[in-house]
Amino acid sequence: MAEITPHTRLRPSPYYEATLAEGVTAFTPYNQMLIPMGYGDPEAEYRRLTEGVSMWDVGGERQIQLHGPDAAELAQILCPRDLSTAKQGQGKYVALCDHRGTIINDPIILKLDDDRFWLSIADSDVGMWARCVAAERGLKVEVTEPDVSPLAVQGPSAEDVVAKIFGDDIRDLRFFWFRDAEVDGIPLKVARSGWSKQGGFELYLMDGARGVDLWNIVKEAGQPWGIGPGYPTPSERIENGLLSWGGDTDQNTNPFEVRLGRFVDLNVPDDVIGIEALRQVAAQGPTRHQLGVVLDGDHPQPGHDRWHDITADGVSVGSMTNGTWSYKLERNIGFGLISAWCQVGDRVEVHKGDQVVGARLTDIPFQREDG
Amino acid sequence: MAEITPHTRLRPSPYYEATLAEGVTAFTPYNQMLIPMGYGDPEAEYRRLTEGVSMWDVGGERQIQLHGPDAAELAQILCPRDLSTAKQGQGKYVALCDHRGTIINDPIILKLDDDRFWLSIADSDVGMWARCVAAERGLKVEVTEPDVSPLAVQGPSAEDVVAKIFGDDIRDLRFFWFRDAEVDGIPLKVARSGWSKQGGFELYLMDGARGVDLWNIVKEAGQPWGIGPGYPTPSERIENGLLSWGGDTDQNTNPFEVRLGRFVDLNVPDDVIGIEALRQVAAQGPTRHQLGVVLDGDHPQPGHDRWHDITADGVSVGSMTNGTWSYKLERNIGFGLISAWCQVGDRVEVHKGDQVVGARLTDIPFQREDG
Numbered sequence: 001m002a003e004i005t006p007h008t009r010l011r012p013s014p015y016y017e018a019t020l021a022e023g024v025t026a027f028t029p030y031n032q033m034l035i036p037m038g039y040g041d042p043e044a045e046y047r048r049l050t051e052g053v054s055m056w057d058v059g060g061e062r063q064i065q066l067h068g069p070d071a072a073e074l075a076q077i078l079c080p081r082d083l084s085t086a087k088q089g090q091g092k093y094v095a096l097c098d099h100r101g102t103i104i105n106d107p108i109i110l111k112l113d114d115d116r117f118w119l120s121i122a123d124s125d126v127g128m129w130a131r132c133v134a135a136e137r138g139l140k141v142e143v144t145e146p147d148v149s150p151l152a153v154q155g156p157s158a159e160d161v162v163a164k165i166f167g168d169d170i171r172d173l174r175f176f177w178f179r180d181a182e183v184d185g186i187p188l189k190v191a192r193s194g195w196s197k198q199g200g201f202e203l204y205l206m207d208g209a210r211g212v213d214l215w216n217i218v219k220e221a222g223q224p225w226g227i228g229p230g231y232p233t234p235s236e237r238i239e240n241g242l243l244s245w246g247g248d249t250d251q252n253t254n255p256f257e258v259r260l261g262r263f264v265d266l267n268v269p270d271d272v273i274g275i276e277a278l279r280q281v282a283a284q285g286p287t288r289h290q291l292g293v294v295l296d297g298d299h300p301q302p303g304h305d306r307w308h309d310i311t312a313d314g315v316s317v318g319s320m321t322n323g324t325w326s327y328k329l330e331r332n333i334g335f336g337l338i339s340a341w342c343q344v345g346d347r348v349e350v351h352k353g354d355q356v357v358g359a360r361l362t363d364i365p366f367q368r369e370d371g
Numbered sequence: 372m373a374e375i376t377p378h379t380r381l382r383p384s385p386y387y388e389a390t391l392a393e394g395v396t397a398f399t400p401y402n403q404m405l406i407p408m409g410y411g412d413p414e415a416e417y418r419r420l421t422e423g424v425s426m427w428d429v430g431g432e433r434q435i436q437l438h439g440p441d442a443a444e445l446a447q448i449l450c451p452r453d454l455s456t457a458k459q460g461q462g463k464y465v466a467l468c469d470h471r472g473t474i475i476n477d478p479i480i481l482k483l484d485d486d487r488f489w490l491s492i493a494d495s496d497v498g499m500w501a502r503c504v505a506a507e508r509g510l511k512v513e514v515t516e517p518d519v520s521p522l523a524v525q526g527p528s529a530e531d532v533v534a535k536i537f538g539d540d541i542r543d544l545r546f547f548w549f550r551d552a553e554v555d556g557i558p559l560k561v562a563r564s565g566w567s568k569q570g571g572f573e574l575y576l577m578d579g580a581r582g583v584d585l586w587n588i589v590k591e592a593g594q595p596w597g598i599g600p601g602y603p604t605p606s607e608r609i610e611n612g613l614l615s616w617g618g619d620t621d622q623n624t625n626p627f628e629v630r631l632g633r634f635v636d637l638n639v640p641d642d643v644i645g646i647e648a649l650r651q652v653a654a655q656g657p658t659r660h661q662l663g664v665v666l667d668g669d670h671p672q673p674g675h676d677r678w679h680d681i682t683a684d685g686v687s688v689g690s691m692t693n694g695t696w697s698y699k700l701e702r703n704i705g706f707g708l709i710s711a712w713c714q715v716g717d718r719v720e721v722h723k724g725d726q727v728v729g730a731r732l733t734d735i736p737f738q739r740e741d742g
Binding site for chain 1: 499
């Protein structure tokens with residue numbers, strides 16, 4: 001296996017030294033940063049997330065700040081979702097699209113104030129995109145990447161850990177809402193969010209020099225609940241139907257193909273990027289959709305390093321975009337991005353290099369009885 | 372050290388299996404792909420590049436194709452360099468800028484035809500950028516990423532190897548020019564280019580399924596000259612003054628700060644992105660410039676994983692953006708991005724964590740007598 005380390009094109013996260021001390025064994029690049037992807041015992045790390053509490057360095061989830069008199073206008077132009085009712089302190093999940101209606105990121109947009117928004121982004125250069133749109137349309141808004149690096153606390157016991165640090169009031173925070181907080185002089189925002197379905201919070205560290213301090217505070221507070229290091233966990237997120245933008249999408253994927261149609265508001269103003277194309281897709285119906293794939297066999301299969309072709313009765317119908325061993329189903333599962341005429345229950349074949357594996361299509365999220 | 376492997380957000384290069392077979396030991400991510408950065412013996416790999424011939428998987432240097440009736444117009448809008456005299460078959464190095472005159476990539480633009488250009492890019496999403504500009508300005512041009520993955524052949528013997536494969540005519544190819552070619556049914560373009568100063572070629576593979584075949588053809592042809600695997604080599608490129616966009620630049624770097632002013636034509640049309648800002652910088656002079664840094668001490672110093680502050684007599688003057696052990700100078704050297712009033716010959720201090728190392732400023736490229 002080949003190595004990777006930070007260098008000057010690839011920034012260390014503020015939590016980097018802490019994750020080294022915890023024994024990180026794998027990284028993935030994310031927005032020119034490294035996100036830990038393993039600490040040596042995948043099953044224990046899955047159990048910790050789904051049965052206890054796990055802490056993740058997701059500093060690579062960068063914030064793109066829109067600030068200025070036209071910030072709200074730019075936010076709406078970028079997002080094919082109605083932001084007019086968004087309240088200060090509220091976040092909303094958005095399928096950010098280009099002019100063709102193709103998803104180019106799926107951020108949470110956080111409304112900090114009437115003239116200040118953060119796009120908490122997946123792995124593509126939304127800052128570059130937003131600056132281009134702002135300049136081309138002559139908007140008065142500054143687009144920057146402030147010093148903000150999330151630390152996720154995820155799992156059934158996450159609320160107890162976060163309440164121990166910040167007080168029981170934090171239990172009232174609603175999903176995707178956030179508030180200002182401070183601990184040991186470290187400025188933060190605390191949001192109820194995170195890329196798992198186990199419940200939890202993201203601590204938006206606002207001083208990169210204090211990353212290791214924050215890590216150690218959370219680690220100490222979580223001891224009674226057996227907290228330990230973790231990361232966005234393929235098994236858990238695929239079992240529960242969370243999308244990986246760039247992993248489950250290609251250069252032509254629109255929101256309706258990947259179960260994000262409910263986040264698109266077709267009645268936003270006409271100057272919203274991509275809305276015209278999205279209205280067309282909505283009217284005609286998408287030609288592909290995303291279904292679950294449960295592969296035959298009940299032992300973990302080798303790694304899944306690229307998209308695999310799917311055929312039905314030998315006819316190409318699409319691809320398995322991600323695959324993983326599911327600890328819950330005890331099956332190899334994945335997402336299929338496939339022709340709209342394929343249905344739940346259909347038998348298909350997954351082509352992994354020279355190997356062909358039988359599979360059946362299911363709904364997403366997966367149910368235990370799919371196993 | 373932590374591991375990295377391809378996955379569905381991080382595509383394997385067409386040469387990936389070949390590099391595994393060669394024993395690759397380290398990767399760096401580049402445009403959602405992995406570029407090899409080591410095969411276990413850095414000094415041998417440096418010597419091979421500077422004294423013989425080296426072959427590099429640089430499939431991560433993606434091509435962004437502009438195609439259509441307005442392709443030439445879009446190319447010029449994106450590039451603050453006069454493209455009106457560019458000939459079919461010619462490439463030109465460009466400091467691609469945003470509206471603020473900040474460098475957002477430094478591609479080679481290849482003119483394939485009057486209505487077709489490739490931007491052979493560094494590590495940022497120029498495709499997204501170009502699509503945004505094209506759509507916002509209503510241009511008739513399609514922006515795509517075709518199946519093209521360069522394999523670099525670099526070093527004093529590179530021309531002999533490439534001539535052995537494609538014939539002696541290829542020796543006439545001028546710097547940054549390219550031509551169509553084919554070997555064993557593999558479609559290619561051959562360009563005289565590459566991210567070293569040792570001379571060489573880049574083979575633009577146009578069929579991703581044939582990567583390993585092409586690798587093996589080059590490897591076989593290069594045997595008489597002792598060819599072996601390599602990669603963009605920090606020692607060689609820093610000694611010779613090649614810029615790493617994103618490594619030696621920050622979110623506010625303009626071309627005049629990093630020795631790229633000669634690639635900016637101030638008289639391009641006013642609708643060229645960033646030209647207004649660049650004219651201002653040119654008129655006022657940049658506030659920072661890039662100089663060489665030669666650190667005290669004649670033994671290799673530990674890795675350089677982030678920018679290091681530089682002070683002069685205790686006053687902050689900028690940063691060392693990249694550093695490396697130079698086999699030629701037998702010194703630790705790097706690039707400084709520092710206040711314009713700092714001069715060649717000045718003594719400065721480089722702050723590497725808790726350690727302070729004395730250094731002196733030099734011209735770039737470095738000369739052996741700087742050691």
